[in-house]
Amino acid sequence: MSNPIVTARALAKTFRSGDGRIEVLRGVDLDVAAGESVSIRGESGSGKSTLLNLLAGLDAPDAGSLAWEGAPADAGRRAQFLGMVFQSFYLIPELDALQNVLMAARMLKPPDVAERARAKDLLARVGLAERTRHLPAQLSGGERQRVAVARALMNSPRLMLADEPTGNLDEHTGEAVIALLLGLCAETGTALVLVTHNAAHAAKCARGLRLHDGRFA
C-alpha cells in the first residue's frame, strides 16, 4: 500500500467488568489507504465501536500498534486528522447548525471569514443551505446527521470514521446520508471507515470487512 492513512497491527482490547473479562478485540490488523472506503460489519457487541474508538485514538489498546499516516497516533493531532460521525448525532443543542459545524474548526483556533464560508459551503453541500441558523431541536434526524457529516468534514480530515451513522434514521433518509457521506469523502479524497449493519450500505464501499470473535474474518 503506497499511502497508508491508518496502519493498525494486532490491536487488542479487553474490558473488565466486575469479575468478568470480555476480550472484545483479539488482534485486529487494518490498513486503510488514502481516499479508500472500508466498511466494517459485525454483530451487535462484536467490538465495532470499540475498534473505531481505538482507531480514533479516543481509547488506548491493551496491545498492538496504531499509526496515522505512518506516525504514531497522538490525541493532539486528532482534530486535524480525522472526523467522526456517530449513531446519535451529538450536536451541541445550544448551537445552531452553522455554529455546530464551526465548532470543529474552533477546536483548533477561532474561526475566520474563510472558515465561516467553508462551513456554509459544507452545509450547502449536505443540502442544508437554508437551515444554517436552525437549532438541532428544529432539525429532523436526517438533517441532524447531515450537520454532523458537515462538522466531521470541516477541518478537511484525512480520515472519516462513521459508527452506524444510519442507525437512528429511517431507511430512505439513511440511504441519502450514506450517499452523501460516500460522495463527499470520494470528492475530498477522505478515507472512510464505515461501521454499518446494512449490507447494501456496506456494498457501496470499496472494501468490506467483517468483525467476528475479535478479529476480521
Added chain:
Amino acid sequence: MPWYLYLALKQLFPTGRRFPFFTVISILGVALGVALLVVSTSVMGGFGYEIRRMIVDTQGDVQIRARGFINDPAELQARVAKVPGVVATTPFAEGVVMLQCDRKPAFPAIQGVDVDRVTKVVPLERYIRVGSLEDLDDDSIVLSAKLAQSIGARLGSKVEVYSPLLLERLKSDEVLLPRELTVVGIFEIGHQQLDSSVVLVTLRLMQDLYGLGHAVHGINVKIADGLDADVAAGRINRALGAQSSAQARSWIEVNEDFLFVLQLEKNMIFFLLTFIIIVAAFSVTSSLLISVVRKTREIGLIGALGGKPRHVAACFCFQGFLIGFAGTVTGLALGFGALYFRNDAIRVFTQLTGSEEVLVRFYQFSQLPAHTSRGDVTMIVVCSVVISTLAGMLPAWRAARLKPVEALRSE
C-alpha cells in the same frame, strides 16, 4: 475567543433563546447576596461614619484631661499650640445640672465652652437649628432640641439652673436663688443621646456654677486635616512632659471600646452575609453539576473533536466565573439602587407600619445613613467572584474526568 470560553458563553446564553432560565436564576442568587452585602455594609458603614463624625464634632480630634482639674489652662494651651499639627485648642468644663422651665425639670449634662474659641475646634455652629452660638453670654444657654421640646422651652424662654454647688450651699441653710438663663439657641446633632440631654453655657458661667475658679476639666484640640489623631496625641504628650498630670488622648483612643464594638459588628455582618453568597454558590454548583450530567455526551463529543480535558474544565469554571461576574454586577446595581432610594423606602415602610418614631428612638438617627467604603466594595466583589468561580470547580473536575469513550457510550 478559545472554544471553551465560547462554549461556556453559549451554554449560559444559548443561541436563539431569549430567556435562559437556569442562568438568570443562578445570576440572581449571587446578585441578591451581593446587593444585601452592599446595602448592609454601607448602612453599617454609615452608622459608623456618623458616629465617628459626631464624636469628632463634639469632642475634637484630641482631648487633654488631667487627674482632677487643669488649673492653668491658658499656659497649657499656649504650650500645646506650639506642637506641630495642632490647629486650635479650646478649654471646657463639664458636669450635670438640674434645669427647670415652667416647673418642668430636667437633668442634662452641661458643657461650659469658650465661646470665642470653641468653633475653631468643633463645628458646633453647624448643629444650631434655631438662634445663634454668638448670642451665648454669661446669662444665656443653648439647649439640645429634644430637651427643649420636653421641657417646652423656646428661643427666648427663661430657664432656671441649679448646680450641685448650689444644692451643697442650700444644705448649710444659705438661701440662694437659682441662675436664671435665657435660651439663645437650640441645637440638634442627630444623635438621640446627645440631643436629648445636653446644654451649653459659657465656660465662665460653668466655672461659676461649679465654683471652679479658673480651672477647667479638659482641653479639646483640633489637628491639621489628614494628620493621624493618635500621632498628634503622642506629639502633644511629649510636649506636655512626663511630669505633667495632663494627658492627651485621641478620640480614637478615648472611644476605643466603642469603636471596636462598631468594627466588630460590621465584620460579623459581613461574615454572616457572605454565607448568602456561599449558599448562592452552592446553587451555581448544583446547576452546573446537573449541566455536566445532562451534557455528558456532548462533553464526550468535545473529546472526539480534539478538546483537552483541562479546556473542558476551563469551560465549566468559566461558567461559574461568568455567573459570579454577572451576579456581582447586577448585585452592585441592585445594592446601590436600594441605597439611593433607602430613605424613600423607609418612609413608605414606616408609613405602612406606623413606626416612624421607632426608627429614631432605637437607631438614634433621623435618616438612614450610608457610607460605602471602597475597601468593602472591593472585598464584596472579590469574594463573590472568587466564590462563584470556586463553585464551578467541582462540576469542572467532574467534566474533565469524563473519558470521551465512556461519555459517548452513555445513552
